[in-house]
Amino acid sequence: MENQAILAISALSAENRLARSTEIEVELVRLRIELGREILKTRAQRGQVNSTWPASVDVFSGTKGIPEIMAGELSAETLASGILHHGALLVRGLYSPGQLERLQELSASQEAANRLDNSPLGCTAHTLFGLLEVYRDCGLLDAVRDYLADEPLLFGERTKLRHHRAERDKYAAIPWHQDVNFFGRKSFAVNCWAAVTGIGEGNPGLGIIPKRVDERVGWREEDGIAPLEYGKAISQDTLSGLGTEGLAVYPVLNPGDALLFDEMTVHQTAVRRWELTEQIVTISWFFPASRFPEWGTPLAV
Numbered sequence: 001m002e003n004q005a006i007l008a009i010s011a012l013s014a015e016n017r018l019a020r021s022t023e024i025e026v027e028l029v030r031l032r033i034e035l036g037r038e039i040l041k042t043r044a045q046r047g048q049v050n051s052t053w054p055a056s057v058d059v060f061s062g063t064k065g066i067p068e069i070m071a072g073e074l075s076a077e078t079l080a081s082g083i084l085h086h087g088a089l090l091v092r093g094l095y096s097p098g099q100l101e102r103l104q105e106l107s108a109s110q111e112a113a114n115r116l117d118n119s120p121l122g123c124t125a126h127t128l129f130g131l132l133e134v135y136r137d138c139g140l141l142d143a144v145r146d147y148l149a150d151e152p153l154l155f156g157e158r159t160k161l162r163h164h165r166a167e168r169d170k171y172a173a174i175p176w177h178q179d180v181n182f183f184g185r186k187s188f189a190v191n192c193w194a195a196v197t198g199i200g201e202g203n204p205g206l207g208i209i210p211k212r213v214d215e216r217v218g219w220r221e222e223d224g225i226a227p228l229e230y231g232k233a234i235s236q237d238t239l240s241g242l243g244t245e246g247l248a249v250y251p252v253l254n255p256g257d258a259l260l261f262d263e264m265t266v267h268q269t270a271v272r273r274w275e276l277t278e279q280i281v282t283i284s285w286f287f288p289a290s291r292f293p294e295w296g297t298p299l300a301v
Contacts, residue, residue, distance in 0.1 A: 002042070005035040009300070016129060025125040029299075032128075036153050036298030039289045056080035065249050066090045066210045066259075074139055076146035079190070079260060087210050088261035094194055095256035099134045103161065103196045106130045107280045111163045121297060122160040122283075131161060131282060132301060135192070140258075141301060144190050150288035152190075155183075156297030160283045161196075164204075176207075176234040179285075180216055180263040187263055187291040194258035196280035201252045203279045206259060208249055209239070209266040217242065217266060234266065242266075 009031050016024045059081045060067035067082045068090045082089025095103065110127045113119060123131070135141045144152050180186055199205045217234050251259065261267065292298055 002035060002038055005031055005038070005300070009035070013129075017133075020126075022126070025129045029121070029125045029128060032154075032299045032301070033156070033297060035300035039151055039153065039300060040292055040298055043289050056084050058085040060086060064210075066208060066251060068092060071138065074143045076143060079143055079147045083190070083212075083260065083262050083265070085212055087212050087265045088208050088259055088267075090251055090253075091258045091260060092254070093256050094138050094140065094192075094258040095134065095196070096138065097256075099138060100196055100255050102130060103134065103282065104280065107161050107163045107196065110161045121156040121299075122158055127161050128159065128299070131159065131284065134282075135284070135301075140192060144192075144286045147190065148188070148286065148288040150290050152286045152301055153289050153292050154299040154301055155189075155285040155287060155293070156299045158283065158285045158296075159299065162281050162283065164279045164281070165277065174269045176209075176239060176266060176268045178213070178217060178234070178264055178266055183263055183285075183293040184295070185291075185293065186214075186216075187287050187293065189262050189285055189287045189291070191261055191263075191265075192258055192282065192284045192286070193261070194282045195253035195255055196282060197255055197278065199253040199279050199281060200250060202275040204269060205250060205253065207268045208251065208259070208261070209242075209247055210249055211242070211247060211266075213242065213264050213266055216264075239266070 009028060012024050012028055012031070015021070016028070056077070059077060063086065065086075066088045067078075067086055069078055069082075069092070071091055071093045074091055074094070079089055106127050110123055113124045113127075121128070132141075141152070179191070183189070193206060217238055251257075253259070286301075287293065287298075289298075
């Protein structure tokens with residue numbers, strides 16, 4: 001069944017590249033969900049759940065702050081070195097000018113769809129097709145697949161193309177946190193948080209603690225799974241106890257730049273005043289199939 005779904009996705013994707021079809025894009029979402037669930041079912045039946053993650057050599061040893069590379073240097077090795085040793089990796093120019101133009105176009109249709117609020121996933125079928133085309137063409141999918149050493153699955157509800165506007169989103173902030181408390185367990189996932197417009201100078205960006213943190217900071221097991229909300233922010237005292245005093249960095253991203261990190265990375269959003277009127281960002285969480293969260297929609301890529 002998996003092979004049939006893969007072939008169907010490949011054939012329909014090729015057809016849609018030649019002539020965009022709403023019906024095809026909706027069918028592709030259905031097939032990706034079906035295949036994603038089948039992959040999870042197969043992994044569970046075979047007991048294929050990795051309990052450890054391979055150690056990696058740090059090619060950025062001695063680097064202070066977040067390691068930076070150019071898009072052509074993105075690989076499983078640089079990805080592992082950045083995330084597993086420094087908390088994140090900054091990739092300059094991940095998206096080409098042509099890809100940025102395409103994402104700008106998609107953001108307009110996605111913003112219109114958001115006003116209708118009728119999509120069960122984080123984006124429409126049309127946006128998802130466009131995002132995956134960009135991720136494939138820029139080399140992100142290959143690097144993520146090699147890094148995960150497993151079939152990557154997108155978390156459907158957290159695959160987004162967001163168009164933030166100052167008048168609407170100026171107070172939409174999440175303080176210091178780890179996304180593991182949202183997804184529920186440590187997974188060694190990869191989040192691609194990438195700028196379509198300039199971010200972090202004149203509008204909000206991300207604050208990152210450039211340090212690998214392997215524990216759930218401030219987590220108390222008896223509290224159960226905590227949602228990501230304002231009341232669950234990591235306190236400054238707890239951050240200081242991690243030895244993170246003065247470590248926080250606030251990268252300025254040019255259009256096309258991307259921050260790659262995982263669910264253990266300590267970060268916050270909206271750390272600068274709005275001076276510009278808008279920002280556009282892509283957000284996509286890739287999980288290894290053997291460690292996909294116990295909830296959420298798995299999308300085969």
